[in-house]
Amino acid sequence: MDNTARTLSYIQAKPILKWAGGKTQMLNDLLPKVPSSYGRYIEPFFGGGALFFALRPENAIIADSNPELVNMYRQVANNLDDVIDYLKKYKNTSEMFYQVRALEWTELPPAEAAARTIYLNRTCFNGLYRVNRKGQFNVPYGKYVNPKICDEENLHAVSKALQKAEIVCGDYLLVLEHYAKPGDFIFLDPPYLPISEYSDFKRYTKEQFYEEDHVELAKMVMRLHEMGCSVVLTNSNHPLVHELYSPFKIDVIQTKRHISCNGKSRKGEDVIVTVPPKHKTLMKLAPQPLPQQVSCYPPTRFMGSKSKLLSQIWAIASQFEFETAVDLFSGSGIVGYMFKAQGKSVISNDYMAMSATFTKAMIENSHVTLSEREAKELLAKKKESDHFVATTFKDLYYTDAENELIDILRTNIAGIKDSYKRAIAMTALIRACTKKRPRGIFTYTGNRYNDGRKDLQKSLEQQFLEAVEAVNAAVFDNGMSCLSKHGDAMELRADKADLVYMDPPYYSPLSDNEYVRRYHFVEGLARDWKGVEIQEHTQTKKFKSYPTPFSTRKGAADAFDKLFKKFANSILIVSYSSNSLPTQDEMLEIMARYKKHVEVIPVDYKYSFGNQGEAKTHRNSVQEYLFVGY
Structure with missing residues (x-):
């Protein structure tokens, strides 16, 4: 300002x-x-x-x-009309002053107590607020000719300002x-x-x-x-x-x-x-306007997606000069896509196959699209499928007809020779499957969370075709080389990474960070269930979560230390939540081992998925920390 x-x-x-x-x-x-x-x-x-x-x-x-003072400000903020009504009743006379002064404010309605505080302040000697040992106001009458007891215009301006504050006693x-x-x-x-x-x-x-x-x-x-x-x-x-x-x-x-x-x-x-x-x-968090291209990225309900924090992330990143950006834990892919839209050379990485599929289709890919004709042809049965989904997930998530269509699409997509078209088609299938699931997750079976929204009423075929169209619209060429990687962040080779953005799984003893548990079905689609073992005893037929060091406090701290060391020559920007561990002080200390300048910028944020989301808690309203090392 x-x-x-x-x-x-x-x-x-x-x-x-x-x-x-x-x-x-x-x-x-x-x-x-x-x-x-x-x-x-x-x-x-x-x-x-x-x-x-x-x-x-x-x-x-x-x-x-001072509780009387705090009550006054709270009432002006939240109950101004009543405060003004009381103020208008007061007169600048000695008789009324001492009559009002004799009242015990704690025994009055809060709005009247607030008006009393203002009135006594405006009419007492020198505007003092002095109390005796019993806490009783004892300043004498001020004998002013025409004090402004009720300044309505200013009171409204003050009320508006106070409404943006939390008022604490x-x-x-x-x-x-x-x-x-x-x-x-x-x-x-x-x-x-x-x-x-x-x-x-x-x-x-x-x-x-x-x-x-x-x-x-x-x-x-x-x-x-x-x-x-x-x-x-x-x-x-x-x-x-x-x-x-x-x-x-x-x-x-x-x-x-x-x-x-x-x-x-x-x-x-x-x-x-x-x-x-x-x-x-030196970081300025004033929201930065983003290129229109960013809005072309298909929205997701992916847990932890940073779509709402793009302006803040770019506000920090834009203060540095860099050409290559690494999105180390790409998730939904939106941050890497934002960097691509800003004209950067992007390396996007994630251990989840579905995330790598998204970024293959829309970040690494600069010009290939899947035509409407090609998309519709994928919906038609060309050869017999293995019926894997229809058999394994019968009566769990989709109807028999929908399971059969998913198997047809899996089979046809696997036969696409062009890797970018194959990534577009699989991204569209994953998107169609999540949009057809209430809440977009696979931690439960059946449709008990069906809220009747429009996405759930559309056919799977329609969802797939619309998804192809949305992914096609996101494809663009920024004139730079971009890569999509599927692998362990610890093993990624990016020797010329100017800036590394990290949004790892957040460890908290109060909630889990298991992406596989939520998205095992669509993750299975992306990798065709190769290299995983379905846990047949589970109701959801999930497979075992991938091993991650971010599942314990010590593991997370050690992982950050290794990553900061690995990318010690790069600008580091790390997203982490205030309700997660390591703590902010611990994160600063770890980063400071490898970076000369370390900062933390807190951003108020509300997660789409919070612990005990249906409960009336505030656990999903937290601060997102953006740690910066340079």
Whole structure:
């Protein structure tokens, strides 16, 4: 967000409370310190929120330990009309002020309590918020001639900004420990030094913030720095602040103190401490427009497909100069196809035969298509098939007629001499079979998940012909040499790989990463069940999953170490989930063994297939980490 946008946002929404120690007067100094891009905005000493309203971030965590303040912001965000109705009833009179001040906010409806907070703030002396030891508001009436108690226009702008934030009531340490992630921007405006009975914090809560608390805060700032967060902190120009934050840039700013009744003491010096992430993030995650060609890739419901993350992946990759890209675990093939659409020479690899078939047809292939006539001829019986599907999978996934057609297609496809036409036809058959299956997977038999969608009503023949047409439309020549490989990532030879993208199976003790279990039938089609042994005792007639080091925590960590070492001379971009292992810190440490610069960029993401998907959980709403090594 540039400075012009920030200025505009500030005009649109400004703090709704007069706040001792508020940062409105420092915005011109603070805004240039804000990183140009970041994950989430986090402000755990929220107070008046001047910087937040100036930035109006799209994704924010705002917090305060004052429950009355937090209630006010939550109500303005979610129940503004009622708050405004209550505000309109208040008058700027001493009688009403003391009558409202005497009310216990916790006994009022939340919206009325919020309006009370705003009203008292706008009409009390100097806009203070001071409570006694019992937590009762005790600031006297301010005697202002015409305070603006209900600024509806600004309240609506503030409400809109707050709706994009999660509003939390809690201690700053707990908030930061729970929410802060690499790439986030944290603004810290703690109670200022020196500590005294007039310190800001004591005005707003029954608690106290001592010098040892500032030491603890400085330790947290260092942890945030090590984690890869950007931090900006404000405080008074006090020797302890300079001592605690000596490793970082400290700017001294001339400010005014609005609380002091002594005019000579209203001038002061604040400091702004700027803490960059230890691994400086040069990556910008602003969504990048993708070539129209990318939209030609037939959509899939493939588990873990990164179709929704293409803009973010390209936003990172595009910041490097490279000619050859390796998609090491191609899966659905969409990332490799995106690189091809960007004019790169692509090597696409996967241990799944079906994935290699997709990329053979649409990434390695640059000009061959399968005509409608040729596709229709594949539907006609030319010679007797082995009836393998009809016999082995009878009454499991498809009707007898559909099983017979699949066997006919298998037999005819095997007889196609041109390898690209054969890949197109097999890709179309795999696509037709998955689209004819409710949920597109083979972990169950029958049709109990049939939701009546249009794909399930189409015939298998129609699905096949439409799939051929879709795959044909995805074929194009980018003028570069592209290859499709079917094999173990550990054994892939790609000596001139400028950039390697990895999207391996994610290991988690809460869910499995067995692609074969979900797609064994179509994987069997792709390899004609050669080299596998069907487990006859299983209801689904699956075959044993391929061995993978990513099935245990230690195995995954060792595999990453070997892969990072193998491609130590390439730019590395790795997708991994926040609910998977190794942890982000472990991944950074492993990558740092082989790369001088290592970064992690978190991206909010929702998986199509989550653990216990039908249950009302949030386990499939996670952050996708993009680890970058260069």
